Amino acid sequence: MKCRRCKAPAVIDVRRHNAAFCSDCFLHHCREQVRRAIHEFSMFGPEDRILVAVSGGKDSLALWHLLGALGYSADGLYIGLGIGGYSEESEVRTRAFATEHGLALQVISLPEDHGYDVETAAQRTRRSPCGACGLSKRHLFNRAALDGGYDVVATGHNLDDEAAVLLGNVLHWDLDYLARQHPALPAAPGFARKVKPLYRLGEREMAAYCVLERIDYQIEECPMAAGNRHIGYKETLNDLEARSPGSKAAFLFGFLEKAHPRLASGETDDGVVLHPCPSCGAPTPGEVCAFCRLRARAIPVTAS
Numbered sequence: 001m002k003c004r005r006c007k008a009p010a011v012i013d014v015r016r017h018n019a020a021f022c023s024d025c026f027l028h029h030c031r032e033q034v035r036r037a038i039h040e041f042s043m044f045g046p047e048d049r050i051l052v053a054v055s056g057g058k059d060s061l062a063l064w065h066l067l068g069a070l071g072y073s074a075d076g077l078y079i080g081l082g083i084g085g086y087s088e089e090s091e092v093r094t095r096a097f098a099t100e101h102g103l104a105l106q107v108i109s110l111p112e113d114h115g116y117d118v119e120t121a122a123q124r125t126r127r128s129p130c131g132a133c134g135l136s137k138r139h140l141f142n143r144a145a146l147d148g149g150y151d152v153v154a155t156g157h158n159l160d161d162e163a164a165v166l167l168g169n170v171l172h173w174d175l176d177y178l179a180r181q182h183p184a185l186p187a188a189p190g191f192a193r194k195v196k197p198l199y200r201l202g203e204r205e206m207a208a209y210c211v212l213e214r215i216d217y218q219i220e221e222c223p224m225a226a227g228n229r230h231i232g233y234k235e236t237l238n239d240l241e242a243r244s245p246g247s248k249a250a251f252l253f254g255f256l257e258k259a260h261p262r263l264a265s266g267e268t269d270d271g272v273v274l275h276p277c278p279s280c281g282a283p284t285p286g287e288v289c290a291f292c293r294l295r296a297r298a299i300p301v302t303a304s
């Protein structure tokens, strides 16, 4: 197996591109895919202040590394979810990466700074752990970006993640979610711009990138992940991809090119009026925002 670019011995094949790459050319391929994503959707420019949502996993650390390799300066934000040893290990790896590369890292702890952890919040609010976790992370990343004067929040969602979310949204024909599923969401009052520069790269490519760049990431899967329906969607898409390489990319990129513009243009405010949450100031259609409601129910009464 030879590298498609330079004909040296290849170390990895990328079946959806019908190509194999040597180490240097594979890293070049990853950088080019991210560069293309950034330019295609005008995600940010060199002058923008970027906040990377880092979890200690392969995707977010690879994203942070790739942005640096492409000449962007980006700070990191890690949110400790209070998931025992998993969170401790993830934080250690995130801090070590930031130190090794001389990058600025902000750390927020759900238990220490907000008085609850993901498992408690899930139990007390009868949400799934991933639901409570996602709500908390979205709110806190957005808040940190606005408070810190950042222009954009970058997350490590990759092609597999986005294709799985798309499959879930299509299976439920959730048109509101479909209209908002995009690699670059513009800023709006109370909301920072959000981008996903890895959406053109698959999970396997991100793991290979970390190995080749010697990035030490959290390999363990989150213990709360069991039951997350997106894992099932990923497995289904992996079966499809094994039989028909390129299916995931065709599914996601076809949606972005052909369906999303129609859905987004048909998006209206459908009568929903947002106003500042009286507790934290985040835009909300309800009396109090979803994060403050979750937090109020998740914190033990004695600690509130």
Ligand code: SF4
Residues within 6 Å of the ligand: 118, 129, 130, 131, 133, 134, 222, 223, 224, 225, 228
């Ligand atoms: Fe959060 Fe679920 Fe991911 Fe664990 S698997 S980090 S609970 S979203």
